Amino acid sequence: MPTTNRNAPPVGVPTSQQEQFLRPAPPAVPATDARMIGPSVSQKSFVVTWLFAWLLGVFGVDRFYLGKIGSGIAKLLTFGGLGIWWLVDIILVLAKGRDKQGLQLAGYDQYKKIAWIVTGAVTVLSMIVSGVNASNAPSDTSAAVAPVADSAAEPAVEEPIVEEPVVEEAPVDTVQSWADETFGTFAVITQTGTGDNLVTLPAGATAGIVTATHDGARNFSASVLDASNASTGQLLVNTIGAYSGTTEYGFSSFGEDTTLQITADGNWSLTIAPISAAPELVASGTGDGVYLFEGSGGKLTATHDGSRNFSIIEETGETFNMGLLVNEIGAYSGTVPLSSGPSAIVVSANGNWTLLAE
CATH class of the missing domain: 2.60.120.380 (Jelly Rolls)
Known part of the structure; x- marks a missing residue:
């Protein structure tokens, strides 16, 4: 059985076409795998990087954002390289706009012109404001020494002697002045009598001291009444027989003290004085x-x-x-x-x- 050559040209095909048919086909070019080609644009935003570099660059925030952790820490610790590093990074972001891998930051071509204009305008405005503040600052030339007058042309005028006003020393606070300010003061009252009686307390004070004596043999008492002759809850003295002592009214009063009621069977005497007299x-x-x-x-x-x-x-x-x-x-x-x-x-x-x- 005859052998058939699969690569033989068909019968009846011209010789030139037979050579083309017998020539091997060129190798096929494999399709390019899109996964093997990296992205051409960074995932980091140009606008964000620019704002971070400008506003927070002294803390290295722009470099942290771009993934440059080591240089970001160094920039943070040096406060933006004392301002120099901060300025350099702003210029680099505006001029190149690339991330850590060298890829173009997203939005760079779209917003770089606006970023340049804004940065320049703010810089110029800051310089103008600084110049205005410097011009408004007080000048040292205003404190220039006045020219010395010619003593031969004009006689010196003696300035009048101004006497310093005499300042009276404030009174030293004492326990007596405290008592007058706290409880008030009045003229001392002395009164004597025999048996029961009523004695009007001095006005102008909320408290006072009462020095009393009694030579009787029965009850001797002194209580405080208000304007309606009702008790103010103060029984200054309550004893049997003779008495000599000093007590007070006003410290524990439940009303306005106006009258002192005396109950006695003998002779008595009263001296009513301000608390400061104690x-x-x-x-x-x-x-x-x-x-x-x-x-x-x-x-x-x-x-x-x-x-x-x-x-x-x-x-x-x-x-x-x-x-x-x-x-x-x-x-x-x-x-x-x-x-x-x-x-x-x-x-x-x-x-x-x-x-x-x-």
Whole structure:
């Protein structure tokens, strides 16, 4: 059986065409794989890079944005290379507009002209503002020394001597001035009588001290009334028989004090004075007393050898002052807190007492 040549030209084809038929075909050119060719435009935005370089370049934000972490940290630590690096990066972004891989930033061709114009305009405006501020600054030439007058042409004019006004020294604050400012002042009143009576309290003050004596054998009391003769809740003295002591009114009043009601069976005397008339605190005494204190706060050690009520009150003039330091019956010995002065100390006792402020 004859063998057939598959590559033989067909029968009847001319020789020239047979050569073309027998010539091998050129190799096929493989199609280009699009995945092997990288992108020609960066995924980073030109506008964002430009704004970061311009506004936040001293912190290296533009370089962090482009993925240049190492140089971004260096730029951050040097505050934009003290401004030089910041300026160079702005120029590079405007002139080239490329990312870390050298690809053109997205939008560079579209927005580079606008970015150049805006950057230049702001730079010129900043220079104008700086120049205006410099021109408005006070000039040192305005403080030039005035020319010296010719002493031969014009005699020197003696300036008048201006006497300095005498400034009176402010009065030194004392515990007495504090008492007058806090409770008011008035002229001292002295009155005597026998038996029951009413004594009008002086006007112009909210508090005062009352020094009283009594030589009777029965009840002796002194209480405070208001304008309608109602009690203001203050019983200054309430004892049997003879009495001599000093107490106060106004510190714990529940009304406007106007009248002092005296109940007595013997002769009595009253001296009503401002709180500032009280003596300064003493170390020991007997019976009732009112004293002024201007020491520092601390503690108060007290003793009492009487058989009746013993109390110590400190009045500072402050609202809601809780100044009841001691309130006992009979003998007492103890230490209690003491507020700093100025203040008034009121002692109620029927025996001997001592006070030591520390």
